[in-house]
Amino acid sequence: MSWRLWVPLFAFALFVGLAAYQLTQPKDEFVQSRMVGEELPYFELPPAMDGVEGVSNASFADGQPRLLNIWASWCLPCIAEAPHLESLKEQGAEIVGVAIRDRPEDVARFLAQHGNPYSRIGRDDLSEVQLAIGSSGVPETFVIDGSGVIRHQHIGDIRADDVPRLLAELEKAR
Amino acid sequence: MIAELGLAALWLAAALAALQMIAGFMAVRQGASSELASLIRPAAVVQGVLVTFSFAMLVWLFAITDLSVKLVASNSHSMKPLIFKLSGSFGNHEGSMLLWVMVMGLAGALIAAVEKRLPENTMNATLAAQGVVSLGFYAFLLLSSNPFERLPTPAAEGMGLNPLLQDIGLVFHPPTLYLGYVGLSVAFSFAVGALLTRQVTPNFARAMRPWVLGAWVMLTIGITAGSYWAYYELGWGGWWFWDPVENASLMPWLAATALLHSASVLASRDALRTWTIMLGVVAFSMSMVGTFLVRSGILTSVHAFAVDPERGTFILVLLGIFIGGALLLFALRANTIREGERFALASREGALVFNNVMLSAILAIVLLGTLYPLLTEAFDVRVSVGPPYFNPVGAIFTIPMFAVMAVGPLLRWRQDRIDRIGKEVALFAALVLAALVLVSLLSEIAILPLLGLAFGLGLAVASLMPLRRRKLSRTPLSTWGMIVAHFGVAVALLGMASESAFTEERLAAVEEGGSATVGPWTVVLQGVEPVAGPNWTAIEGRLAASYGGGEARVLTPQSRNFWAPLQQTTESALSTRWNGQLYAVVGDRAADGRWQLRLWWKPFVTLIWYGGLLIALGGVLALVGRVHSDLRHRRLASRIAERRADREAVA
Numbered sequence: 001m002s003w004r005l006w007v008p009l010f011a012f013a014l015f016v017g018l019a020a021y022q023l024t025q026p027k028d029e030f031v032q033s034r035m036v037g038e039e040l041p042y043f044e045l046p047p048a049m050d051g052v053e054g055v056s057n058a059s060f061a062d063g064q065p066r067l068l069n070i071w072a073s074w075c076l077p078c079i080a081e082a083p084h085l086e087s088l089k090e091q092g093a094e095i096v097g098v099a100i101r102d103r104p105e106d107v108a109r110f111l112a113q114h115g116n117p118y119s120r121i122g123r124d125d126l127s128e129v130q131l132a133i134g135s136s137g138v139p140e141t142f143v144i145d146g147s148g149v150i151r152h153q154h155i156g157d158i159r160a161d162d163v164p165r166l167l168a169e170l171e172k173a174r
Numbered sequence: 175m176i177a178e179l180g181l182a183a184l185w186l187a188a189a190l191a192a193l194q195m196i197a198g199f200m201a202v203r204q205g206a207s208s209e210l211a212s213l214i215r216p217a218a219v220v221q222g223v224l225v226t227f228s229f230a231m232l233v234w235l236f237a238i239t240d241l242s243v244k245l246v247a248s249n250s251h252s253m254k255p256l257i258f259k260l261s262g263s264f265g266n267h268e269g270s271m272l273l274w275v276m277v278m279g280l281a282g283a284l285i286a287a288v289e290k291r292l293p294e295n296t297m298n299a300t301l302a303a304q305g306v307v308s309l310g311f312y313a314f315l316l317l318s319s320n321p322f323e324r325l326p327t328p329a330a331e332g333m334g335l336n337p338l339l340q341d342i343g344l345v346f347h348p349p350t351l352y353l354g355y356v357g358l359s360v361a362f363s364f365a366v367g368a369l370l371t372r373q374v375t376p377n378f379a380r381a382m383r384p385w386v387l388g389a390w391v392m393l394t395i396g397i398t399a400g401s402y403w404a405y406y407e408l409g410w411g412g413w414w415f416w417d418p419v420e421n422a423s424l425m426p427w428l429a430a431t432a433l434l435h436s437a438s439v440l441a442s443r444d445a446l447r448t449w450t451i452m453l454g455v456v457a458f459s460m461s462m463v464g465t466f467l468v469r470s471g472i473l474t475s476v477h478a479f480a481v482d483p484e485r486g487t488f489i490l491v492l493l494g495i496f497i498g499g500a501l502l503l504f505a506l507r508a509n510t511i512r513e514g515e516r517f518a519l520a521s522r523e524g525a526l527v528f529n530n531v532m533l534s535a536i537l538a539i540v541l542l543g544t545l546y547p548l549l550t551e552a553f554d555v556r557v558s559v560g561p562p563y564f565n566p567v568g569a570i571f572t573i574p575m576f577a578v579m580a581v582g583p584l585l586r587w588r589q590d591r592i593d594r595i596g597k598e599v600a601l602f603a604a605l606v607l608a609a610l611v612l613v614s615l616l617s618e619i620a621i622l623p624l625l626g627l628a629f630g631l632g633l634a635v636a637s638l639m640p641l642r643r644r645k646l647s648r649t650p651l652s653t654w655g656m657i658v659a660h661f662g663v664a665v666a667l668l669g670m671a672s673e674s675a676f677t678e679e680r681l682a683a684v685e686e687g688g689s690a691t692v693g694p695w696t697v698v699l700q701g702v703e704p705v706a707g708p709n710w711t712a713i714e715g716r717l718a719a720s721y722g723g724g725e726a727r728v729l730t731p732q733s734r735n736f737w738a739p740l741q742q743t744t745e746s747a748l749s750t751r752w753n754g755q756l757y758a759v760v761g762d763r764a765a766d767g768r769w770q771l772r773l774w775w776k777p778f779v780t781l782i783w784y785g786g787l788l789i790a791l792g793g794v795l796a797l798v799g800r801v802h803s804d805l806r807h808r809r810l811a812s813r814i815a816e817r818r819a820d821r822e823a824v825a
Contacts, residue, residue: 002509005504005505005508005509006505008452008455008456008501008504008505008543009498009501009502009504012459012497012498012501013498015463015545016490016493016494016498018545018548018549018552019470019472019490020467020487020490021550021552022472022548022551023470023472023486023487023490108538118800
């Protein structure tokens, strides 16, 4: 009989142990894309404003690795990210942009103010491409290799110390 | 100055809690010889006054929007309506913890002032236990969440209250739940006190019962109101989502329901002693676990309004001390508590025990489902547990529970024969079977709603049967309470079953002047206009809804944009008839200029909340009845004592 009286305490200790363990674990708030390692799905996006070229999955399959940057003119972290995209471009990276739920005049104003590091900018009004490649927020940056396969996903804005890491990922994808 | 006064009162109250605890334990050890024993009750009363004063100071700070106080600056705004300024004082972590300790202080003061039934020894132990619990919460407030902290420089403007919380229902939702949680903490203190002195008696159950009843009423109201809030404010058209935080409020309710019934058996029959103690500990631990899950952010939830891992750690430590200590005491002491009275399986006690086991099983299921993601995440597997688990697994235990609930109140205490109440049982069974057959012939509905309708109907009739052969005017108030509460369960069950069986949903893109139909309703979109409120702007749809071609009613659902803080919320519009509700939400505008309309027709959905209110009303009736008869007993007892004293004086 008496051992049964200890069961509640034992069960409770298990709960406390589990909860304490979980509290010490860093909370992972990022949702990694399942598309990393997969080929880009088919898509074709119109240009995001006058004077730039649109983006399709075919624009990635020419043997050269590129960065695919998901951004928007209404996104504040994208402003913080802009100088680092610029320095990536200066160090030889080709960056393709996809503007999410944006208007041509806003895109033009943003680029005039913060610089244009993009070789092409597609316009994704319904987040179709964003969802298809497994991006859950803006901004995000993907490394795409020369055969159009997603090799790496960077979630959130690019900070100064992310620049060499992304260049290394591009080198690996070569 | 106001903030400093509040903080000083809080520190003093904490010191008194420490005094109450130390004096209480010394009195338990040394018996009546302890000199400190006379300090215990006054310490509890003064503590209650001080902590109430402290809370009043916080409310005042919010009323005058003193932006030099951090809590006010980060949760209020000078342009907010006054009622939401006041509710802002507890619509955040620090303020809500202060509200919690205030209610706890008042409860402690009340027991110290009026409870005279228990032996002095047990009373001291109870107040000592209450002191431990209070002291833990004071430490939490003062060391990690000081509500009176000043900013180095006053803010220019406050950040506002989360717009989702700027709702009249939310003014009352947290206080009612806290009253419930605190009531359970009092029951916990009684249980620990009785365990310490090994005096688990009917008087102990009688002293504890009003607190459990009060807590249970408050939890019932809190859950009912919270469910209705989620229903009309979140705009998803559902009334229960098995979200971790909803479960966190349901689990203490289930435990309190079980405790209420087992305390009744202990009070009137002196049986179920250790079981009642155990439930007293479990009920409070469930409210602590609930608070922990909500505040630590350990589980992902839509209710993540006040998440902070550091506070989570603090609550976990408190939880470990309170509950771990109580369970350890239980393991060591429960063997030495004498066994209570025996009873036959077919008796009122037997039925109550059966349903106690069923409630505990449901509690275990909800607890397991809520904590399961926590367990699997330790092994890096992410799962989400939802209705496909909770509904059918819960039903395995709820269905037999409803059956026993229907006939249990008709049984006699100690020993009875089922055939004595054969007619009533047959009537219940016939009703359930008839409803099962009829409904399944008339419409194609899933098994769970079908069972819900059948048992709801049977239970509604059966819950009134204890009134047979009774004189209504002489039926005790507590019996009325039981009948009303059981009837309320049946009503809520019918609402739930009807909602899930017969709801019709329509998502339509409608141009201005166009119409959509859902169930018997035709809804015309007359126009969409911008409107402005005190701290928001919105687009408002004007809908003309007519039921079955009858006269049209105007509905105005809104999509609101708050600017302090920036957030969008959906204000659904409801049209209520006796037989259900039309629920309308206006969404975004499509590229071609048409508006998204989401419409639901929910037959008899309102029964869910009416049922909840009936359950709470039943609890209130029982509480009033019990307190009233307790007072009468006390008067009688004191008169008898007086007479005896007179007679002795004469002799």
